[in-house]
């Protein structure tokens with residue numbers, strides 16, 4: 001099955017929810033006009049890393065984000081992996097990915113499991129405690145968020161549960177661009193699956209971000225890669241290729257899991 005995917009590598013206005021919702025709606029519309037089946041947004045697309053103001057800006061139970069995303073998905077007939085938002089729950093704020101389908105049905109919420117101390121996340125956010133698996137196009141896929149890609153065992157757990165696409169919304173800083181590319185390509189090669197990674201563009205008061213959103217196939221080939229500036233990155237994936245690559249080098253049969 002072929003799927004045309006767009007990564008909305010947008011700039012994010014620091015703490016400006018209204019501006020970011022408007023911008024996201026424009027990118028979603030643009031992806032639909034390009035006949036994409038699916039659009040992916042970056043991490044914390046509605047607030048950016050304005051962590052100190054999350055008390056005011058985090059979305060209570062993701063209600064506002066969900067109604068916006070469901071409306072957009074139905075209006076433009078497109079599936080949306082809506083990066084992540086700051087979601088307020090009873091015990092604090094989570095960095096939460098939301099996926100909705102073109103019928104406006106919620107598919108998944110996943111909260112970032114590994115908090116990134118270098119960007120102070122642990123002072124402002126709660127860590128998630130469940131996996132990122134969901135069903136899309138009749139296949140199992142998953143979402144993880146940014147820093148999560150540094151934990152290959154977390155990604156492998158999803159792949160062992162059947163994930164054929166790993167979606168990665170991110171706000172990855174420019175100084176570690178080489179890590180971003182290397183880790184994403186490695187995750188695709190070692191798991192023989194697609195990786196669709198949507199980073200943000202631009203800067204905030206503390207960081208300049210790397211852009212370079214990537215769509216990578218199960219052989220580790222880069223299907224499409226953005227530059228640092230804002231861009232709607234488009235690439236087509238073919239889910240049948242996962243089986244093809246896995247039969248060529250059958251790592252999942254050859255694993256010696258009794259030793260590790």
Ligand SMILES: O=C(O)CCC(=O)C(=O)O
Pocket residue numbers: 116119145146147148150171172173176179
């Ligand atoms: O791991 C990194 O170098 C960047 C991670 C990050 O920026 C994040 O998780 O928000």
